[in-house]
Amino acid sequence: MHRxxxxxxxxxxxxxxxxxxxxxxxxxxxxxxxxxYADTILALLFFEPSTRTKMSFxxxxxxxxGTTIDMGSVQSSSVTKGESLADTIRVIEGYAxxxxxxxxxxxxxxxxxxxxxxxxxxxxxxxxxxxxxxLLDLHTIRENVGFDDLSIGIMGDLKYGRTVHSLAHxxxxxxxxxxxxxxxxxxxxxxxxxxLHEAGANVREHTDLEDVLSTLDVLYVxxxxxxxxxxxxxxxxxxxxxxxxxxxxxxxxDDLIVMHPxxxxxxxxxxxxxxxxxxxxxxxxxxxxxxxxxxxxxxQGEAQ
Amino acid sequence: xxxxxxxxxxxxxxxxxxxxxxxxxxxxxxILDIDGSDGETVSIGMNVPSDKLGRKDVxxxxxxxxxxxxxxxISLIASDASINIIRDFxxxxxxxxxxxxxxxxxxxxxxxxxxxxxxxxxxSKFDVLENGVRCVYCDTxxxxxxxxxxxxx
Numbered sequence: 001m002h003r004x005x006x007x008x009x010x011x012x013x014x015x016x017x018x019x020x021x022x023x024x025x026x027x028x029x030x031x032x033x034x035x036x037y038a039d040t041i042l043a044l045l046f047f048e049p050s051t052r053t054k055m056s057f058x059x060x061x062x063x064x065x066g067t068t069i070d071m072g073s074v075q076s077s078s079v080t081k082g083e084s085l086a087d088t089i090r091v092i093e094g095y096a097x098x099x100x101x102x103x104x105x106x107x108x109x110x111x112x113x114x115x116x117x118x119x120x121x122x123x124x125x126x127x128x129x130x131x132x133x134x135l136l137d138l139h140t141i142r143e144n145v146g147f148d149d150l151s152i153g154i155m156g157d158l159k160y161g162r163t164v165h166s167l168a169h170x171x172x173x174x175x176x177x178x179x180x181x182x183x184x185x186x187x188x189x190x191x192x193x194x195x196l197h198e199a200g201a202n203v204r205e206h207t208d209l210e211d212v213l214s215t216l217d218v219l220y221v222x223x224x225x226x227x228x229x230x231x232x233x234x235x236x237x238x239x240x241x242x243x244x245x246x247x248x249x250x251x252x253x254d255d256l257i258v259m260h261p262x263x264x265x266x267x268x269x270x271x272x273x274x275x276x277x278x279x280x281x282x283x284x285x286x287x288x289x290x291x292x293x294x295x296x297x298x299x300q301g302e303a304q
Numbered sequence: 305x306x307x308x309x310x311x312x313x314x315x316x317x318x319x320x321x322x323x324x325x326x327x328x329x330x331x332x333x334x335i336l337d338i339d340g341s342d343g344e345t346v347s348i349g350m351n352v353p354s355d356k357l358g359r360k361d362v363x364x365x366x367x368x369x370x371x372x373x374x375x376x377x378i379s380l381i382a383s384d385a386s387i388n389i390i391r392d393f394x395x396x397x398x399x400x401x402x403x404x405x406x407x408x409x410x411x412x413x414x415x416x417x418x419x420x421x422x423x424x425x426x427x428s429k430f431d432v433l434e435n436g437v438r439c440v441y442c443d444t445x446x447x448x449x450x451x452x453x454x455x456x457x
Contacts, residue, residue: 086425107419107441111426126417128442191443 005113005120006294008129009170010195017170021139023293024286032296034065040299043096044070045088046123047079047103052262053123053133056287057100064292069096089115097299101125119298127160127189133261134166136290137220138174140283144257145217147174153212155181156222156242156267158188163261164222165192172201179212180205183238186228209242213251219244219277220259221267245269249277259283313347318366320388320395321378326351326359328381331451333363335377336370344368357384376404377411380437380450406431406440412455418442428455 006012042061046054054070061068071077071092079088085108092099093116101109102123109122109129124130141150152171158164158180168188171178178201180188187205188196196203206212213219221244229235243266244258260268260280272278324332329348338344345366354360369389370378378385379401389397409427413420420428420441430437436447446453 084424085419085422103419104417105419105422106415106417106443107439110441111419111424114426125419126442191438191445194438194445195443 004298005109005116005122006131006298007109007113007120007122009131009134009166009173010129012131012170012173014173017135017138017173020135020290020293020297021142023297024135024139024289025143027292027296028289032064032292034063037061037064037066037299040064040066041096042066042068042295043092043099044068045092045099045101045103046071047074047085047101047108048124050102050123052284052287053102053130054100056284057121057123057132057291059288060291060295063288064295066097066295085112086115089120093118098295121294121298124162126162127165128162129166130162130261131166131170132287132291132294133163134170135294136283136286137163137167137259137261138170139286139290140259140279141218141257143286144279145255147176150174150176150218151179151216152176152218152220153179153181153209153216154220154222155209157186157224157228158182158222159186160225160228161222164188164220167220168192168196168201168203169199172196172199175202177202178204179216181207181209181212181242183207183224183241185238186224209248210251213248213256214253216253216256218257218259219252221264222261223263223265223267239267243267243269244272246271246275249275252277313364314393315345315347315364315366315390316393317391318364318368318389319370320390321363321365321370321382322360322386322388323354323357323384324361324363324378324382325357325384326361329361329363331381332361332378332385334451335381335454336365336368336374338365338368373407373410375399375401376407377454379403380407380432403432407437410455411437411446411450411453413439413442413444414446414453415439415442415444418444 058068089112098119100121100123104126106126106128108125113120224239226235256277257279258277329350347364349362351359385401387399388395408429411430413428420426429440436445438445
């Protein structure tokens with residue numbers, strides 16, 4: 001993977017995925033040689049708010065022994081002076097060994113990669129992709145239930161949820177059975193359905209979780225956002241239908257794990273946190289070793 | 305001269321686009337950004353009987369030789385079209401359209417959130433699918449109404 005960009009899960013093979021996850025497991029177990037990255041600088045360019053992704057990249061680089069530079073908020077940067085993303089990238093690539101980019105426009109990371117000689121890591125491009133979230137999702141799945149004969153339900157906002165789009169492509173590579181559960185108005189976008197169909201993915205779409213809950217090994221819940229609905233009533237009605245509670249999980253397999261990319265609002269009731277199903281905090285913690293592994297694999301040729 | 309040929313008269317120089325699917329001639333003109341307001345001489349045959357297509361359209365444009373870019377885009381809506389370049393009433397070049405694998409800077413991405421719609425130094429680029437086109441940057445697929453998104457500016 002040396003010096004490649006990480007833009008989308010579409011371009012990751014199963015081998016690439018397993019290489020990162022194996023390295024993450026190794027790092028979580030025995031750590032790394034921090035002296036290798038003493039001179040390495042990672043740039044964090046977040047044009048949208050982020051807590052987990054930004055802080056875990058920051059932590060990952062520092063735990064590897066390197067340092068980070070942070071553009072800070074958009075309000076305090078030269079973006080407010082009208083600088084293009086392309087120009088920002090052309091400048092920052094001269095400062096850092098790799099760039100982590102989050103941007104509100106779809107395709108931003110792809111465009112940035114055309115202007116940079118250092119690796120660009122897509123940390124979310126609008127409603128497009130979020131490949132490093134997928135890697136930590138897959139790490140959580142592999143550590144808990146394994147990839148063999150995997151049956152996963154993905155529920156919530158499938159239309160605009162970039163974590164969902166990235167995850168679906170990657171699950172196709174590991175031959176998982178994918179059940180997509182959402183209101184009709186928030187189905188997977190045409191482009192993702194097209195790719196899954198072309199790749200011969202095992203996919204079913206549902207509007208009711210009840211139809212599939214008992215067959216699942218993993219239930220991946222995402223947030224349905226208020227702004228996707230024209231009025232408050234419609235939002236409340238739909239959001240209520242896709243809310244997970246302890247009672248709802250009684251119909252599930254005992255070994256089912258419940259995941260969520262976080263932040264959650266109320267789509268998972270707090271009571272679920274203490275059940276044996278909950279894995280979303282473990283999932284968030286996995287962001288550090290997985291991003292350490294990814295950085296290590298991307299940068300290993302440069303560091304001595 | 306057969307009855308069929310008589311319907312659309314010969315041109316002196318320009319381009320004849322033949323074997324356009326029946327009913328698509330106006331879309332071809334839209335792609336070429338021709339609406340008659342610039343005074344070009346244009347002849348159109350619509351739904352003319354054709355051995356190959358059943359019904360076909362023919363578009364003849366006087367004084368305009370198509371560029372490769374224009375041919376590429378026409379291929380997206382008329383994959384069987386043939387292009388005849390005419391000079392002094394003679395066909396000097398005859399070719400079938402060839403579907404390109406990508407088209408650059410001819411289609412505007414309809415996704416308002418796509419990076420190519422912003423003020424960035426990047427041209428739109430679409431992969432050509434069997435049925436439609438797909439933005440290389442944001443993955444948006446266009447199948448219907450492709451001509452609405454042709455960027456003729």
